[in-house]
Amino acid sequence: MSPVSNDAKLSAAVARTLEELCFYCAESGVMPAEPIEGASFARVRFAGHWDGELVIGVDNALLREFAEGLLGEDAASEDDIASALMEIANVVCGNALPDVESSAVVFALGSPALCGRDTFGSEGLARVAQASLDRGHVVVRLFRDPVAA
Amino acid sequence: MPLDVLIVDDSATMRRIVKRALSLSGLPIGHIREAENGRQALDLIGGARFGLALLDLNMPVMDGLEALEHIRRAPDSADLPIVVVTTEGSEQRVARVRELAAGFVRKPFTPERLLEAIVVALGGRGHVAREQ
Numbered sequence: 001m002s003p004v005s006n007d008a009k010l011s012a013a014v015a016r017t018l019e020e021l022c023f024y025c026a027e028s029g030v031m032p033a034e035p036i037e038g039a040s041f042a043r044v045r046f047a048g049h050w051d052g053e054l055v056i057g058v059d060n061a062l063l064r065e066f067a068e069g070l071l072g073e074d075a076a077s078e079d080d081i082a083s084a085l086m087e088i089a090n091v092v093c094g095n096a097l098p099d100v101e102s103s104a105v106v107f108a109l110g111s112p113a114l115c116g117r118d119t120f121g122s123e124g125l126a127r128v129a130q131a132s133l134d135r136g137h138v139v140v141r142l143f144r145d146p147v148a149a
Numbered sequence: 150m151p152l153d154v155l156i157v158d159d160s161a162t163m164r165r166i167v168k169r170a171l172s173l174s175g176l177p178i179g180h181i182r183e184a185e186n187g188r189q190a191l192d193l194i195g196g197a198r199f200g201l202a203l204l205d206l207n208m209p210v211m212d213g214l215e216a217l218e219h220i221r222r223a224p225d226s227a228d229l230p231i232v233v234v235t236t237e238g239s240e241q242r243v244a245r246v247r248e249l250a251a252g253f254v255r256k257p258f259t260p261e262r263l264l265e266a267i268v269v270a271l272g273g274r275g276h277v278a279r280e281q
Contacts, residue, residue, distance in 0.1 A: 017257055020257040020258070020259065021256070021257030047170075048280065070162070070166055071162070071165055071166065071169070072169045080162075083160075083161065083162040084162060086160075086162070087160055087163055087166070090160065090236060091236050091256045091257055093236070093240065094207075094236020094238060094256065095236060095255075095256075095257075097238070098238035098239065103238050103239060103240050103241055104239070104241075105239065106239040106241060106242065107205065107239070109207050109236065111159070130248070
């Protein structure tokens with residue numbers, strides 16, 4: 001059970017980014033977001049105003065459609081799909097951070113990487129978002145690193 | 150005259166997306182070269198003439214802002230039309246991009262939004278070329 005309820009600012013940023021990047025109409029979720037079955041995951045580390053990471057999970061069928069739409073391919077390869085997921089994670093992270101914090105603060109984004117579902121259970125969960133589309137769900141979790149004493 | 154374009158982004162996927170957007174823009178595109186970081190971009194710019202560069206900011210080895218500063222200081226590339234295409238949203242860095250006389254498009258972008266920024270960076274020449 002997620003200890004953090006769905007975050008309105010993060011959800012709106014995720015939905016808007018998916019609409020503009022993947023040309024899909026997304027509806028911001030209103031329920032607490034949970035890890036999704038049959039999904040692929042990617043993470044982006046960031047540092048700056050505060051340090052942490054964003055993890056995104058996308059239903060596999062939906063991810064294939066995203067990849068084909070993004071790249072203009074009729075049949076995206078597995079490598080294309082993995083690359084598309086990492087790019088989606090990168091763009092969602094870059095857009096979400098100024099929205100949930102402020103455009104006046106600076107975050108430096110690391111390179112996106114694929115990760116496992118277990119990353120969703122990491123400590124330091126700060127914000128959660130879920131976007132629902134016709135063909136599946138996208139779940140985003142924002143983690144904040146503990147501040148060193 | 151076709152426009153030779155340099156696309157600078159550490160993500161091969163994003164370079165494909167940008168190339169696709171260029172192909173949909175209606176601009177007369179000539180050769181497209183690609184670089185994975187600012188250092189590679191400077192090497193390519195030093196050895197060839199480009200009509201336009203599309204530059205990411207967050208990249209390893211040399212980031213886009215540092216590359217942009219180098220490009221503007223070099224006499225041969227000081228006037229190169231540049232559009233920064235990035236997820237970067239901080240006001241501070243966007244302001245620095247503007248100071249360096251570069252256009253700015255935030256990812257995600259539509260082909261139309263990219264085209265608008267390119268036309269401005271080209272000083273209207275892209276628009277003229279499209280209409281011919």
